Amino acid sequence: MEGKSNKNSDTQVAVVGAGLVGSLEACMLAQRGYDVHLYEYREDIRTLEHVPGRSINLAMSVRGRTALRHIGVEDSIIAHHAIPMRARMIHRPDGSTAAIPYNKDGQCIYSVGRRFVNEVLLTKAESFPNVTFHFQHRLTAMDITTRTMTFTNPTTEETNTRTADLIIGCDGAFSAVRKEMLKRANLNYSQNYIPHGYMELCIPADKHGEFAMPPNYLHIWPRGEYMMIALPNQDKSWTVTLFMPFNIFESLTSPQILMNFFQQNYPDAIPLIGEEKLVKDFFANKGLPMISVKCSPYHVGSSCLLLGDAAHAMVPFYGQGMNCGMEDCLVFDELLTKLDYDLSLVLPAYSAKRNPDAEAIVDLAMYNYVEMRDMVNSRWFLLRKKLDNFLNLIFPRSWVPLYTMVTFSREPYHMCIKKKQRQDKVLHCTSLAVLGTAVVGGVVLTWRSGSASDWLHKTFNFVVTAGRSAVPYLDHVTLY
Ligand SMILES: Cc1cc2nc3c(=O)[nH]c(=O)nc-3n(C[C@H](O)[C@H](O)[C@H](O)COP(=O)(O)OP(=O)(O)OC[C@H]3O[C@@H](n4cnc5c(N)ncnc54)[C@H](O)[C@@H]3O)c2cc1C
Structure with missing residues (x-):
C-alpha cells in the first residue's frame, strides 16, 4: 500500500476491543507497519456457534465502505454479502x-450482518504478520502514565499485565479505556440514555424460502411514539427492531395485551412474523437501552486514544454509528501519514479534527429519531423532501439534501449541518418572500374589486388563511 512505513515496526500498539472498529483499526495500523496487539473480551467469534450481542444487521453507507476499501475488503462485504436498500x-x-x-x-x-463484517475484518487482520490476537482478554485496569494494561480472562479469572507504546480504546459505548482516561483531568464527558428501548424480532423467510416483503427496502412502521424497522438478511429473513418507551415495553405483560398492541399499531406485521413466534420472541427478550456518549478530547498525550463507540456512541437512528467509527480509522490513518507518524502530533490533531464531526453526528442521530418516528408520516416533511430533491436536481452541486450529504458522501458531519442550516435560511427567506408577494397581490386585487371595508375584511381573511397554511411548513423546515 502507498505510504506504508516500516519504521513503525518498533512501535507497539494495543488495540482494545476487536469489534467492528477495533478489528478495522488493527488492519489499518498493520498496513502502516506497526506491531499491533488486538485484545478482545470475548472468544474469537469465528469459532462460536452463537454470538450474543446487539443488532444483528446494520445499514452500511459510503463512510463505512470507504474505510473497508482502504484495507481491500469492500468487495467481499458489499459485492458478495450486502443487500442493497x-x-x-x-x-x-x-x-x-x-x-x-x-x-x-x-x-x-446496504444491509450487512454484524457478525459477517466482524469476521471478515478479523480474518483480514489475521493475514498481517504484525498483528497478534489476544482473545478472552478483558481490560480491567490501566495505568496511563506507565502505559500498562491489566487484562482478566473472563472464564478463568486469571489476570495478566501488558504494556504498549500506544493504547487505542475501541471497546464500545461502555469503554473501560475511557473509564480509566476519565480519572485524569481535562477530559469532558457526558452520557444520555433516551427513554426508548429497542428489541429485535424476526420475520422469517416465507414458505418458499423467499423474502416475505420486497427486499431492497428499509421497511419502517412510524407510529408517533413507537417505531418499528426491518432490514433484510442473507437467509431471506428480516431483522425487525421495535423501538418504544420502556414503560410501553413494561405494559405489554401478557400475550393478549401484546397482540392487541400489534393489532392496533402493526397489523400487517403479525402474519409476517407469525402470532406464535411474535409472542415467544417478545417474551423471551426485553427492551434494551440506547445511550448517547460525548467526550473530548479523545486522547491523552501520545499514549492513549479512543475510536468508535468508545469515543462517541450514538442512538441508532441515522445508521451512522459503525460508519462513523470506521471513518474514525480513516481520519486517524490520514493524519498518521500527514504528520509523519509522530504520535505526539497525530493524537491531538485527531481529537481537534474529529470531535466537531463526531458530536455533530451524535446530535443528528438524536434528531433523526424524530424524523423516522414521526416525520415520515407528515405531509410537510414529505413536501420538504420533494423540495430538497427538486432543488438538488436544479442545483446538483450547491443544494444537497442533508441525508444525502451524511449518508452518501464524506463531507465532514459538522459541515453537513452547516450547509443544512444555510439551506433552511434560504427556504425561510424564499417562503416569506412568496408569502409577502401573495399578500400584496391579494391586497391589490381585492382593492380593485370592492369597497374599502370589504377590502379590509378580505385582506384580513387572506392574511389569516395564508399564514395558517404557511406556518406549519415554516415550523417543519427548521426541523430538517
Ligand atoms: C440497535 C442498533 C442498531 C444499529 N444500527 C446501526 C446501523 O444500521 N448502521 C451503523 O452504522 N451503526 C449502527 N449501530 C451502531 C453500531 O452498532 C456501533 O456504532 C458499532 O458497533 C461500534 O463499533 P465499535 O467497534 O466501536 O464498538 P462495539 O461494536 O461495541 O465493539 C466493542 C468491542 O470491544 C469489546 N470489549 C468491550 N469491553 C472490553 C474490555 N473491557 N476489554 C476488551 N474488550 C472489550 C467487545 O466485546 C466488542 O467486541 C447500531 C447500534 C444499535 C444498538
Whole structure:
C-alpha cells in the first residue's frame, strides 16, 4: 500500500476491543507497519456457534465502505454479502405502503450482518504478520502514565499485565479505556440514555424460502411514539427492531395485551412474523437501552486514544454509528501519514479534527429519531423532501439534501449541518418572500374589486388563511 512505513515496526500498539472498529483499526495500523496487539473480551467469534450481542444487521453507507476499501475488503462485504436498500418503505397503520427513495441518483445503503463484517475484518487482520490476537482478554485496569494494561480472562479469572507504546480504546459505548482516561483531568464527558428501548424480532423467510416483503427496502412502521424497522438478511429473513418507551415495553405483560398492541399499531406485521413466534420472541427478550456518549478530547498525550463507540456512541437512528467509527480509522490513518507518524502530533490533531464531526453526528442521530418516528408520516416533511430533491436536481452541486450529504458522501458531519442550516435560511427567506408577494397581490386585487371595508375584511381573511397554511411548513423546515 502507498505510504506504508516500516519504521513503525518498533512501535507497539494495543488495540482494545476487536469489534467492528477495533478489528478495522488493527488492519489499518498493520498496513502502516506497526506491531499491533488486538485484545478482545470475548472468544474469537469465528469459532462460536452463537454470538450474543446487539443488532444483528446494520445499514452500511459510503463512510463505512470507504474505510473497508482502504484495507481491500469492500468487495467481499458489499459485492458478495450486502443487500442493497434503495428506498424506505413506509407501512401505514391501514396496511398500505409507500416508497421514499433515499436518493434521486439511485444511490443506496446496504444491509450487512454484524457478525459477517466482524469476521471478515478479523480474518483480514489475521493475514498481517504484525498483528497478534489476544482473545478472552478483558481490560480491567490501566495505568496511563506507565502505559500498562491489566487484562482478566473472563472464564478463568486469571489476570495478566501488558504494556504498549500506544493504547487505542475501541471497546464500545461502555469503554473501560475511557473509564480509566476519565480519572485524569481535562477530559469532558457526558452520557444520555433516551427513554426508548429497542428489541429485535424476526420475520422469517416465507414458505418458499423467499423474502416475505420486497427486499431492497428499509421497511419502517412510524407510529408517533413507537417505531418499528426491518432490514433484510442473507437467509431471506428480516431483522425487525421495535423501538418504544420502556414503560410501553413494561405494559405489554401478557400475550393478549401484546397482540392487541400489534393489532392496533402493526397489523400487517403479525402474519409476517407469525402470532406464535411474535409472542415467544417478545417474551423471551426485553427492551434494551440506547445511550448517547460525548467526550473530548479523545486522547491523552501520545499514549492513549479512543475510536468508535468508545469515543462517541450514538442512538441508532441515522445508521451512522459503525460508519462513523470506521471513518474514525480513516481520519486517524490520514493524519498518521500527514504528520509523519509522530504520535505526539497525530493524537491531538485527531481529537481537534474529529470531535466537531463526531458530536455533530451524535446530535443528528438524536434528531433523526424524530424524523423516522414521526416525520415520515407528515405531509410537510414529505413536501420538504420533494423540495430538497427538486432543488438538488436544479442545483446538483450547491443544494444537497442533508441525508444525502451524511449518508452518501464524506463531507465532514459538522459541515453537513452547516450547509443544512444555510439551506433552511434560504427556504425561510424564499417562503416569506412568496408569502409577502401573495399578500400584496391579494391586497391589490381585492382593492380593485370592492369597497374599502370589504377590502379590509378580505385582506384580513387572506392574511389569516395564508399564514395558517404557511406556518406549519415554516415550523417543519427548521426541523430538517
Ligand atoms: C440497535 C442498533 C442498531 C444499529 N444500527 C446501526 C446501523 O444500521 N448502521 C451503523 O452504522 N451503526 C449502527 N449501530 C451502531 C453500531 O452498532 C456501533 O456504532 C458499532 O458497533 C461500534 O463499533 P465499535 O467497534 O466501536 O464498538 P462495539 O461494536 O461495541 O465493539 C466493542 C468491542 O470491544 C469489546 N470489549 C468491550 N469491553 C472490553 C474490555 N473491557 N476489554 C476488551 N474488550 C472489550 C467487545 O466485546 C466488542 O467486541 C447500531 C447500534 C444499535 C444498538
